[in-house]
Amino acid sequence: MVHRCDILVIGGGALGLASAHYLKASHPKLDILLIDRMPGAGQGNTAKSAAMIRNTFSSQTNLALTDSTIDFFIEVERSGFPLGLELMGYLWLMTEGQAKANNAAIAQMRNHQIPLRLLDGDDLRAVPQLRTSFSADDPEAAVMGLEGITLGLFGPKCGAIEPDRLVQYYEQRFLAAGGRVRYGAAVASLLLEPSGGAVGLPGEPLVWQDKRITGAKLADGSAIMAQTVVLCTGTWANQLLDPLGVDCHMKPKTRQLFSIPASEGSLAQLLHTRGFNDLQVVPFLILPRSGIYVKPVARERHFWIGCSDGLGRAYALEDDPQAEEGFFNYSLSPVLSAYLPQFAGQRPDRMWAGQYAYSTIDRNPFVFAEAGALVATGDSGSGIMKADAIGRMVAALYDYEILGEKAADHVELFNGRTLPVDCLSLTNRSVQPERFVI
Ligand SMILES: Cc1cc2nc3c(=O)[nH]c(=O)nc-3n(C[C@H](O)[C@H](O)[C@H](O)COP(=O)(O)OP(=O)(O)OC[C@H]3O[C@@H](n4cnc5c(N)ncnc54)[C@H](O)[C@@H]3O)c2cc1C
Numbered sequence: 001m002v003h004r005c006d007i008l009v010i011g012g013g014a015l016g017l018a019s020a021h022y023l024k025a026s027h028p029k030l031d032i033l034l035i036d037r038m039p040g041a042g043q044g045n046t047a048k049s050a051a052m053i054r055n056t057f058s059s060q061t062n063l064a065l066t067d068s069t070i071d072f073f074i075e076v077e078r079s080g081f082p083l084g085l086e087l088m089g090y091l092w093l094m095t096e097g098q099a100k101a102n103n104a105a106i107a108q109m110r111n112h113q114i115p116l117r118l119l120d121g122d123d124l125r126a127v128p129q130l131r132t133s134f135s136a137d138d139p140e141a142a143v144m145g146l147e148g149i150t151l152g153l154f155g156p157k158c159g160a161i162e163p164d165r166l167v168q169y170y171e172q173r174f175l176a177a178g179g180r181v182r183y184g185a186a187v188a189s190l191l192l193e194p195s196g197g198a199v200g201l202p203g204e205p206l207v208w209q210d211k212r213i214t215g216a217k218l219a220d221g222s223a224i225m226a227q228t229v230v231l232c233t234g235t236w237a238n239q240l241l242d243p244l245g246v247d248c249h250m251k252p253k254t255r256q257l258f259s260i261p262a263s264e265g266s267l268a269q270l271l272h273t274r275g276f277n278d279l280q281v282v283p284f285l286i287l288p289r290s291g292i293y294v295k296p297v298a299r300e301r302h303f304w305i306g307c308s309d310g311l312g313r314a315y316a317l318e319d320d321p322q323a324e325e326g327f328f329n330y331s332l333s334p335v336l337s338a339y340l341p342q343f344a345g346q347r348p349d350r351m352w353a354g355q356y357a358y359s360t361i362d363r364n365p366f367v368f369a370e371a372g373a374l375v376a377t378g379d380s381g382s383g384i385m386k387a388d389a390i391g392r393m394v395a396a397l398y399d400y401e402i403l404g405e406k407a408a409d410h411v412e413l414f415n416g417r418t419l420p421v422d423c424l425s426l427t428n429r430s431v432q433p434e435r436f437v438i
Contacts, residue, residue: 001222005033005180007398008226010187010216010240012036013046014163014383015376016232017170018391023230024179026395032179033224035216037186042167045234046384048354050257050295050306051166052284053385054090054158055114058105059432061364061423062382063112068413069388073161075414081169084162088296089276089283092153093124093339098288099151105435106153119152126275127282129266131339146289146338154276154283160295163384170391186219190229190240192371212372213244228402229373230394235317235357237377246370249426250378251315252355255308256323258332258348263301266342271296271303289335305348307332308356308381315358323351356381363434367393368425369401389413396421 007027009020012034020034038044055067077085094102109116121132133148134141175181194209205211215225231237235252262271273282285294295304305328328348337344359366359378366378367390376394379386396411400421410418422428 003033003222003224005224005226006030007032007228007230008216008224009034009230009232010036011044011232011234011236012038012041012167012171012181012183013044013232013234014042014166014170014387015234015379015390015394016230017041017167017174018387019230019232019376019394020179021170021174021177022391022395023398024174024177026399028177032174033182033226034174034179035182035185035187035224037184037219039183041171041181041183042164044236045354045357046163046167048255048257048352049163049384050160050293050304051163051384052090052158052160052295054155056090056109056116056153056155056158056436057114058108058112058435060112061419061431062434063114064413064417064419065365065386065389066382067114067157068415068417069386070157072388072414073166076169081165083165083169085159086161086279086281086298087157087159087277088279088281090155090158090286091119091127091276091283092286093130093149093288094151094153095147095288096150097147102153102436108435115156117154117156119154121150124149124152127273127285128270129340129342131341134338140334141338144289144335144338146335149288149339156277158284160284161384166384166387187216187233187240188219189217190231190244190373191215191217191223191225192244195372213370214372228398230398231373231375232377232394234377234383235355237357237375238317241375244371246375248366248368248375248377249360250366251358251360252317253313253315253358254318254321254353255356255381256306256321256327256351256353258305258323258328259297259300259350260303260305260343260346260348261301262296262303267303267346268301270340270342271298271301285340287335287339290331292332292335294336294340305332305336318355321353321355323353325351357383361429362431364431365390365424366426367397368422368427369397370426372402374398374402393419393421393424397425
Protein backbone atom coordinates (compact mmCIF):
# COMPACT_ATOMS: atom_id res chain seq x y z
CA MET A 1 0.00 0.00 0.00
CA VAL A 2 1.27 3.51 -0.80
CA HIS A 3 0.37 6.55 1.34
CA ARG A 4 1.10 10.14 0.39
CA CYS A 5 1.78 13.42 2.16
CA ASP A 6 3.51 16.72 1.44
CA ILE A 7 6.13 16.46 4.17
CA LEU A 8 7.08 13.25 5.96
CA VAL A 9 8.93 13.76 9.26
CA ILE A 10 10.63 10.57 10.42
CA GLY A 11 11.37 10.51 14.16
CA GLY A 12 9.11 11.71 16.97
CA GLY A 13 11.74 12.81 19.52
CA ALA A 14 12.35 16.37 20.66
CA LEU A 15 13.90 17.37 17.33
CA GLY A 16 11.32 15.69 15.09
CA LEU A 17 8.35 17.13 16.96
CA ALA A 18 9.83 20.63 17.19
CA SER A 19 10.57 20.49 13.44
CA ALA A 20 7.09 19.19 12.57
CA HIS A 21 5.51 21.92 14.69
CA TYR A 22 7.44 24.77 13.03
CA LEU A 23 6.98 23.36 9.53
CA LYS A 24 3.23 23.15 10.09
CA ALA A 25 3.10 26.60 11.71
CA SER A 26 4.72 28.19 8.64
CA HIS A 27 2.85 26.04 6.09
CA PRO A 28 -0.59 25.32 7.58
CA LYS A 29 -2.02 24.06 4.29
CA LEU A 30 0.59 21.36 3.77
CA ASP A 31 -0.23 17.78 4.75
CA ILE A 32 2.53 16.95 7.21
CA LEU A 33 2.84 13.44 8.65
CA LEU A 34 5.21 12.53 11.49
CA ILE A 35 6.01 8.86 12.06
CA ASP A 36 8.03 6.93 14.64
CA ARG A 37 8.56 3.24 15.22
CA MET A 38 7.90 3.66 18.95
CA PRO A 39 4.34 3.46 20.31
CA GLY A 40 4.32 7.15 21.25
CA ALA A 41 6.16 10.47 21.15
CA GLY A 42 9.57 11.05 22.70
CA GLN A 43 10.39 7.44 23.57
CA GLY A 44 13.84 7.32 21.98
CA ASN A 45 16.83 9.08 23.53
CA THR A 46 14.62 12.01 24.47
CA ALA A 47 13.11 9.80 27.21
CA LYS A 48 16.56 8.79 28.52
CA SER A 49 17.86 12.33 28.82
CA ALA A 50 19.03 14.20 31.91
CA ALA A 51 17.32 17.11 30.11
CA MET A 52 19.62 19.76 31.52
CA ILE A 53 19.65 23.14 29.79
CA ARG A 54 22.35 25.78 29.84
CA ASN A 55 23.33 28.94 28.01
CA THR A 56 26.90 29.00 29.31
CA PHE A 57 28.78 28.61 26.05
CA SER A 58 31.52 30.76 24.60
CA SER A 59 30.62 30.21 20.94
CA GLN A 60 27.98 32.50 19.47
CA THR A 61 26.42 29.57 17.65
CA ASN A 62 25.86 27.57 20.83
CA LEU A 63 24.75 30.67 22.67
CA ALA A 64 22.13 31.52 20.04
CA LEU A 65 20.81 27.94 19.92
CA THR A 66 20.58 27.46 23.68
CA ASP A 67 19.73 30.93 24.97
CA SER A 68 16.83 31.28 22.54
CA THR A 69 15.59 27.79 23.42
CA ILE A 70 15.74 28.54 27.17
CA ASP A 71 13.90 31.85 26.63
CA PHE A 72 11.30 29.92 24.67
CA PHE A 73 10.86 27.38 27.49
CA ILE A 74 10.44 30.23 30.00
CA GLU A 75 7.78 31.77 27.76
CA VAL A 76 5.92 28.46 27.32
CA GLU A 77 5.77 28.05 31.10
CA ARG A 78 4.62 31.65 31.48
CA SER A 79 1.84 30.98 29.01
CA GLY A 80 0.50 28.23 31.29
CA PHE A 81 1.97 25.04 29.79
CA PRO A 82 4.18 23.39 32.43
CA LEU A 83 7.44 22.01 31.03
CA GLY A 84 8.83 21.12 34.45
CA LEU A 85 11.29 23.98 34.01
CA GLU A 86 13.56 24.38 37.04
CA LEU A 87 16.31 26.99 36.81
CA MET A 88 18.44 25.72 39.67
CA GLY A 89 21.64 26.86 37.91
CA TYR A 90 24.80 25.04 36.86
CA LEU A 91 27.85 25.12 39.10
CA TRP A 92 31.13 24.08 37.45
CA LEU A 93 33.73 23.21 40.03
CA MET A 94 37.19 23.82 38.60
CA THR A 95 40.75 23.09 39.57
CA GLU A 96 43.31 25.85 39.24
CA GLY A 97 44.39 24.47 35.87
CA GLN A 98 40.82 24.36 34.57
CA ALA A 99 40.13 27.87 35.81
CA LYS A 100 43.18 29.15 33.93
CA ALA A 101 42.35 27.19 30.79
CA ASN A 102 38.82 28.62 30.82
CA ASN A 103 39.81 32.24 31.41
CA ALA A 104 39.33 33.27 27.80
CA ALA A 105 36.04 31.39 27.52
CA ILE A 106 34.70 33.04 30.66
CA ALA A 107 35.67 36.47 29.28
CA GLN A 108 33.91 35.62 26.03
CA MET A 109 30.75 34.56 27.89
CA ARG A 110 30.82 37.86 29.78
CA ASN A 111 31.17 39.74 26.48
CA HIS A 112 28.07 37.93 25.29
CA GLN A 113 26.23 39.13 28.41
CA ILE A 114 25.64 35.63 29.77
CA PRO A 115 24.76 35.97 33.45
CA LEU A 116 27.58 34.37 35.48
CA ARG A 117 28.93 34.38 39.01
CA LEU A 118 32.45 33.36 39.93
CA LEU A 119 32.66 31.69 43.33
CA ASP A 120 35.79 31.25 45.38
CA GLY A 121 36.60 28.79 48.15
CA ASP A 122 34.62 30.73 50.78
CA ASP A 123 31.49 30.92 48.61
CA LEU A 124 31.76 27.22 47.85
CA ARG A 125 31.34 26.40 51.53
CA ALA A 126 27.62 26.92 50.87
CA VAL A 127 27.64 23.44 49.28
CA PRO A 128 27.47 21.11 52.29
CA GLN A 129 30.56 18.92 52.81
CA LEU A 130 32.10 19.84 49.45
CA ARG A 131 35.82 19.06 49.63
CA THR A 132 37.79 21.78 47.92
CA SER A 133 41.25 20.48 48.87
CA PHE A 134 42.99 17.16 49.46
CA SER A 135 45.94 16.67 51.73
CA ALA A 136 49.16 15.62 50.04
CA ASP A 137 49.11 12.27 51.85
CA ASP A 138 45.54 11.37 50.81
CA PRO A 139 46.26 8.10 48.97
CA GLU A 140 42.88 7.84 47.20
CA ALA A 141 43.02 11.38 45.86
CA ALA A 142 46.57 10.73 44.66
CA VAL A 143 45.63 7.48 42.89
CA MET A 144 42.70 9.14 41.13
CA GLY A 145 44.65 12.31 40.36
CA LEU A 146 42.13 14.48 42.19
CA GLU A 147 42.98 18.12 42.68
CA GLY A 148 41.41 20.78 44.86
CA ILE A 149 38.74 23.17 43.63
CA THR A 150 39.72 26.83 43.36
CA LEU A 151 36.85 28.27 41.33
CA GLY A 152 33.14 27.76 40.93
CA LEU A 153 31.41 29.10 37.84
CA PHE A 154 27.72 29.55 38.48
CA GLY A 155 25.30 30.02 35.58
CA PRO A 156 21.88 31.04 36.93
CA LYS A 157 20.01 30.83 33.60
CA CYS A 158 20.59 27.10 33.47
CA GLY A 159 18.54 24.19 34.79
CA ALA A 160 16.35 21.35 33.68
CA ILE A 161 13.04 20.56 32.04
CA GLU A 162 10.95 17.38 31.69
CA PRO A 163 11.49 16.14 28.16
CA ASP A 164 8.17 14.29 27.95
CA ARG A 165 6.38 17.60 28.62
CA LEU A 166 8.39 19.23 25.85
CA VAL A 167 7.43 16.66 23.23
CA GLN A 168 3.79 16.85 24.41
CA TYR A 169 3.91 20.61 23.92
CA TYR A 170 5.07 20.38 20.31
CA GLU A 171 2.88 17.37 19.52
CA GLN A 172 -0.29 19.03 20.83
CA ARG A 173 0.34 22.16 18.79
CA PHE A 174 1.23 20.17 15.69
CA LEU A 175 -1.97 18.11 15.96
CA ALA A 176 -4.12 21.15 16.75
CA ALA A 177 -2.83 22.79 13.55
CA GLY A 178 -3.90 19.73 11.52
CA GLY A 179 -0.62 17.77 11.49
CA ARG A 180 -0.84 13.98 11.53
CA VAL A 181 1.15 11.46 13.58
CA ARG A 182 1.53 7.72 13.20
CA TYR A 183 3.38 5.71 15.83
CA GLY A 184 4.48 2.10 15.58
CA ALA A 185 5.65 2.78 12.01
CA ALA A 186 9.26 1.70 11.45
CA VAL A 187 11.06 2.89 8.33
CA ALA A 188 13.11 0.13 6.70
CA SER A 189 14.71 2.33 4.04
CA LEU A 190 14.48 5.67 2.29
CA LEU A 191 13.42 5.73 -1.35
CA LEU A 192 15.89 7.31 -3.75
CA GLU A 193 14.47 7.87 -7.23
CA PRO A 194 15.25 9.79 -10.41
CA SER A 195 14.11 13.41 -9.99
CA GLY A 196 12.69 13.54 -13.49
CA GLY A 197 10.84 10.23 -13.16
CA ALA A 198 11.91 6.69 -14.02
CA VAL A 199 12.62 5.76 -17.65
CA GLY A 200 12.14 2.05 -17.16
CA LEU A 201 15.76 0.85 -17.15
CA PRO A 202 17.03 -1.69 -14.64
CA GLY A 203 18.85 -0.33 -11.55
CA GLU A 204 17.40 3.17 -11.50
CA PRO A 205 18.38 5.73 -10.35
CA LEU A 206 21.34 5.50 -12.71
CA VAL A 207 24.57 7.46 -12.43
CA TRP A 208 23.49 10.06 -14.98
CA GLN A 209 20.10 10.67 -13.43
CA ASP A 210 19.49 13.43 -10.88
CA LYS A 211 18.18 11.80 -7.76
CA ARG A 212 16.02 12.73 -4.83
CA ILE A 213 14.64 11.09 -1.72
CA THR A 214 10.96 10.62 -2.46
CA GLY A 215 9.67 8.76 0.55
CA ALA A 216 10.14 5.83 2.86
CA LYS A 217 9.58 2.11 2.72
CA LEU A 218 8.18 0.82 5.99
CA ALA A 219 9.02 -2.44 7.74
CA ASP A 220 5.46 -3.69 7.09
CA GLY A 221 6.07 -3.43 3.34
CA SER A 222 3.99 -0.28 2.76
CA ALA A 223 5.44 2.99 1.49
CA ILE A 224 4.91 6.67 2.21
CA MET A 225 5.66 9.04 -0.67
CA ALA A 226 6.33 12.70 0.15
CA GLN A 227 7.37 15.89 -1.61
CA THR A 228 9.92 16.32 1.17
CA VAL A 229 11.31 13.90 3.74
CA VAL A 230 12.66 15.30 7.03
CA LEU A 231 14.91 12.88 8.88
CA CYS A 232 15.07 13.37 12.66
CA THR A 233 16.07 9.87 13.72
CA GLY A 234 18.83 10.96 16.09
CA THR A 235 21.40 8.22 16.71
CA TRP A 236 19.71 6.03 14.07
CA ALA A 237 20.28 8.50 11.21
CA ASN A 238 23.11 6.43 9.71
CA GLN A 239 20.89 3.36 9.36
CA LEU A 240 18.82 5.20 6.79
CA LEU A 241 21.48 7.47 5.24
CA ASP A 242 24.46 5.09 4.92
CA PRO A 243 22.70 2.80 2.41
CA LEU A 244 22.18 5.86 0.18
CA GLY A 245 25.84 6.88 0.40
CA VAL A 246 25.10 9.95 2.52
CA ASP A 247 27.59 10.58 5.34
CA CYS A 248 26.19 12.70 8.13
CA HIS A 249 29.35 12.57 10.28
CA MET A 250 27.44 11.37 13.33
CA LYS A 251 28.49 8.57 15.66
CA PRO A 252 26.43 7.21 18.56
CA LYS A 253 27.91 6.65 22.01
CA THR A 254 26.29 5.21 25.14
CA ARG A 255 25.58 7.50 28.08
CA GLN A 256 24.34 6.37 31.47
CA LEU A 257 22.44 7.82 34.42
CA PHE A 258 22.30 6.53 38.00
CA SER A 259 19.59 7.66 40.39
CA ILE A 260 20.44 7.89 44.12
CA PRO A 261 17.77 8.40 46.81
CA ALA A 262 18.16 11.60 48.81
CA SER A 263 15.09 11.70 51.02
CA GLU A 264 16.95 11.81 54.32
CA GLY A 265 20.19 12.57 56.09
CA SER A 266 23.13 14.38 54.57
CA LEU A 267 22.01 13.79 50.98
CA ALA A 268 18.65 15.43 51.71
CA GLN A 269 20.56 18.32 53.26
CA LEU A 270 22.69 18.63 50.11
CA LEU A 271 19.60 18.44 47.90
CA HIS A 272 17.92 21.31 49.77
CA THR A 273 20.96 23.60 49.81
CA ARG A 274 19.83 27.21 50.05
CA GLY A 275 21.27 30.37 48.60
CA PHE A 276 21.79 29.54 44.93
CA ASN A 277 18.28 29.82 43.49
CA ASP A 278 14.63 30.45 44.37
CA LEU A 279 13.96 26.72 44.35
CA GLN A 280 16.22 26.26 47.38
CA VAL A 281 17.96 23.26 45.84
CA VAL A 282 21.60 22.68 45.19
CA PRO A 283 22.62 23.63 41.63
CA PHE A 284 23.54 21.04 39.02
CA LEU A 285 27.17 20.26 39.96
CA ILE A 286 29.96 19.39 37.54
CA LEU A 287 32.97 17.89 39.31
CA PRO A 288 36.50 18.62 38.12
CA ARG A 289 37.56 15.06 37.40
CA SER A 290 36.10 13.37 34.29
CA GLY A 291 33.14 15.76 34.05
CA ILE A 292 31.09 13.70 36.48
CA TYR A 293 27.84 15.54 37.10
CA VAL A 294 25.23 15.57 39.85
CA LYS A 295 21.67 16.55 38.98
CA PRO A 296 19.32 17.40 41.84
CA VAL A 297 15.84 16.01 41.14
CA ALA A 298 13.92 17.59 44.01
CA ARG A 299 10.47 16.33 42.95
CA GLU A 300 11.75 12.73 43.19
CA ARG A 301 14.05 13.43 46.15
CA HIS A 302 16.91 11.87 44.21
CA PHE A 303 20.19 12.80 42.60
CA TRP A 304 20.99 11.64 39.08
CA ILE A 305 24.66 10.99 38.49
CA GLY A 306 26.19 10.88 35.02
CA CYS A 307 29.42 11.29 33.13
CA SER A 308 30.32 11.76 29.48
CA ASP A 309 33.29 9.40 29.37
CA GLY A 310 35.45 9.63 26.27
CA LEU A 311 38.47 7.44 25.57
CA GLY A 312 37.59 3.79 26.17
CA ARG A 313 33.86 4.21 25.48
CA ALA A 314 33.09 2.84 22.02
CA TYR A 315 31.19 4.59 19.29
CA ALA A 316 28.59 1.97 18.46
CA LEU A 317 24.88 2.07 17.78
CA GLU A 318 22.85 0.22 20.40
CA ASP A 319 19.06 -0.01 20.28
CA ASP A 320 18.71 -0.86 23.94
CA PRO A 321 21.87 0.13 25.81
CA GLN A 322 22.06 -0.91 29.44
CA ALA A 323 23.61 0.96 32.37
CA GLU A 324 26.60 -0.80 33.95
CA GLU A 325 26.52 -0.99 37.74
CA GLY A 326 30.29 -1.48 37.74
CA PHE A 327 30.72 1.82 35.91
CA PHE A 328 28.98 3.56 38.78
CA ASN A 329 30.76 1.59 41.52
CA TYR A 330 34.31 1.83 40.19
CA SER A 331 34.40 4.87 37.89
CA LEU A 332 31.92 7.38 39.29
CA SER A 333 31.42 6.61 42.96
CA PRO A 334 35.07 7.00 44.10
CA VAL A 335 35.41 10.47 42.55
CA LEU A 336 31.92 11.52 43.63
CA SER A 337 32.43 10.51 47.24
CA ALA A 338 35.90 12.07 47.36
CA TYR A 339 34.47 15.50 46.52
CA LEU A 340 31.10 14.97 48.22
CA PRO A 341 31.60 12.47 51.07
CA GLN A 342 27.85 12.17 51.71
CA PHE A 343 27.71 9.94 48.61
CA ALA A 344 30.13 7.38 50.11
CA GLY A 345 28.58 3.90 50.06
CA GLN A 346 25.42 5.12 48.30
CA ARG A 347 24.12 2.90 45.51
CA PRO A 348 21.59 3.71 42.77
CA ASP A 349 18.06 2.38 43.07
CA ARG A 350 17.48 2.97 39.36
CA MET A 351 19.80 3.28 36.38
CA TRP A 352 19.39 3.54 32.64
CA ALA A 353 21.30 4.28 29.47
CA GLY A 354 20.72 5.95 26.16
CA GLN A 355 22.98 7.30 23.46
CA TYR A 356 24.33 10.66 22.32
CA ALA A 357 24.38 11.43 18.59
CA TYR A 358 27.89 12.89 18.36
CA SER A 359 28.85 15.23 15.58
CA THR A 360 32.37 14.02 14.88
CA ILE A 361 33.31 17.29 13.18
CA ASP A 362 32.78 19.88 15.91
CA ARG A 363 30.22 18.61 18.46
CA ASN A 364 27.60 20.95 17.01
CA PRO A 365 24.33 19.73 15.48
CA PHE A 366 23.79 19.12 11.78
CA VAL A 367 20.80 20.58 9.97
CA PHE A 368 21.26 20.13 6.25
CA ALA A 369 19.57 19.38 2.93
CA GLU A 370 20.55 16.39 0.84
CA ALA A 371 18.88 14.94 -2.24
CA GLY A 372 15.72 16.98 -1.59
CA ALA A 373 15.45 15.82 2.02
CA LEU A 374 16.31 17.59 5.27
CA VAL A 375 18.31 16.00 8.08
CA ALA A 376 18.67 17.10 11.73
CA THR A 377 20.99 15.08 13.96
CA GLY A 378 24.43 15.19 15.63
CA ASP A 379 23.37 17.31 18.59
CA SER A 380 26.06 15.64 20.70
CA GLY A 381 24.07 15.44 23.91
CA SER A 382 22.49 18.87 23.73
CA GLY A 383 19.33 18.20 21.74
CA ILE A 384 16.94 19.18 24.51
CA MET A 385 18.63 22.49 25.26
CA LYS A 386 18.72 23.33 21.52
CA ALA A 387 15.41 21.74 20.49
CA ASP A 388 13.43 24.88 19.81
CA ALA A 389 16.17 26.55 17.79
CA ILE A 390 16.76 23.40 15.74
CA GLY A 391 13.04 23.02 15.01
CA ARG A 392 12.92 26.60 13.73
CA MET A 393 16.07 26.01 11.71
CA VAL A 394 14.60 22.95 9.98
CA ALA A 395 11.50 24.96 9.02
CA ALA A 396 13.65 27.86 7.76
CA LEU A 397 15.88 25.51 5.78
CA TYR A 398 12.78 24.05 4.15
CA ASP A 399 11.90 27.50 2.81
CA TYR A 400 15.47 28.23 1.77
CA GLU A 401 16.61 24.94 0.26
CA ILE A 402 13.43 23.12 -0.74
CA LEU A 403 11.20 26.04 -1.76
CA GLY A 404 14.21 27.98 -3.04
CA GLU A 405 13.43 31.21 -1.17
CA LYS A 406 17.04 32.34 -1.26
CA ALA A 407 16.29 35.75 0.27
CA ALA A 408 15.32 33.99 3.51
CA ASP A 409 18.94 33.19 4.30
CA HIS A 410 18.70 33.72 8.07
CA VAL A 411 16.61 31.95 10.66
CA GLU A 412 15.03 34.03 13.39
CA LEU A 413 15.17 32.26 16.72
CA PHE A 414 12.79 32.85 19.62
CA ASN A 415 14.42 35.81 21.30
CA GLY A 416 15.17 37.70 18.09
CA ARG A 417 18.67 36.28 17.64
CA THR A 418 19.41 35.22 14.08
CA LEU A 419 21.75 32.69 12.49
CA PRO A 420 22.55 31.95 8.84
CA VAL A 421 20.00 29.34 7.88
CA ASP A 422 22.65 26.92 6.60
CA CYS A 423 25.28 27.49 9.31
CA LEU A 424 24.76 23.94 10.61
CA SER A 425 24.86 22.37 7.14
CA LEU A 426 27.66 20.16 5.82
CA THR A 427 28.62 22.31 2.85
CA ASN A 428 28.29 25.88 4.23
CA ARG A 429 28.98 25.05 7.84
CA SER A 430 30.05 28.04 9.89
CA VAL A 431 29.99 27.39 13.60
CA GLN A 432 32.18 29.18 16.09
CA PRO A 433 34.42 26.75 17.93
CA GLU A 434 33.38 26.16 21.53
CA ARG A 435 36.04 27.17 24.08
CA PHE A 436 34.15 26.28 27.23
CA VAL A 437 34.86 22.58 27.38
CA ILE A 438 35.28 20.96 30.76
C1 LIG B 1 21.84 9.71 29.29
C2 LIG B 1 21.55 10.92 28.45
C3 LIG B 1 21.61 12.19 29.02
C4 LIG B 1 21.35 13.32 28.24
N1 LIG B 1 21.35 14.54 28.84
C5 LIG B 1 21.05 15.65 28.11
C6 LIG B 1 20.97 16.92 28.73
O1 LIG B 1 21.22 17.06 29.93
N2 LIG B 1 20.63 17.99 27.97
C7 LIG B 1 20.37 17.88 26.62
O2 LIG B 1 20.09 18.88 25.97
N3 LIG B 1 20.44 16.68 26.01
C8 LIG B 1 20.76 15.57 26.72
N4 LIG B 1 20.81 14.35 26.12
C9 LIG B 1 20.64 14.29 24.66
C10 LIG B 1 19.19 14.39 24.27
O3 LIG B 1 18.45 13.39 24.91
C11 LIG B 1 19.12 14.26 22.75
O4 LIG B 1 19.96 15.24 22.20
C12 LIG B 1 17.72 14.44 22.21
O5 LIG B 1 16.82 13.61 22.86
C13 LIG B 1 17.75 14.16 20.72
O6 LIG B 1 16.43 14.19 20.23
P1 LIG B 1 16.12 13.50 18.84
O7 LIG B 1 14.70 13.82 18.54
O8 LIG B 1 17.15 13.84 17.85
O9 LIG B 1 16.36 11.95 19.13
P2 LIG B 1 15.41 10.82 19.72
O10 LIG B 1 14.65 11.28 20.90
O11 LIG B 1 16.24 9.60 19.90
O12 LIG B 1 14.36 10.61 18.56
C14 LIG B 1 14.65 9.89 17.39
C15 LIG B 1 13.43 9.08 17.07
O13 LIG B 1 13.61 8.46 15.80
C16 LIG B 1 12.92 7.23 15.85
N5 LIG B 1 13.46 6.37 14.81
C17 LIG B 1 14.75 6.00 14.63
N6 LIG B 1 14.87 5.21 13.56
C18 LIG B 1 13.62 5.06 13.05
C19 LIG B 1 13.11 4.34 11.95
N7 LIG B 1 13.89 3.61 11.15
N8 LIG B 1 11.78 4.40 11.73
C20 LIG B 1 10.96 5.14 12.52
N9 LIG B 1 11.41 5.83 13.57
C21 LIG B 1 12.72 5.80 13.83
C22 LIG B 1 13.23 6.70 17.23
O14 LIG B 1 12.27 5.76 17.62
C23 LIG B 1 13.19 7.97 18.08
O15 LIG B 1 11.95 8.19 18.71
C24 LIG B 1 21.04 13.19 26.86
C25 LIG B 1 20.98 11.92 26.29
C26 LIG B 1 21.22 10.79 27.07
C27 LIG B 1 21.15 9.45 26.43
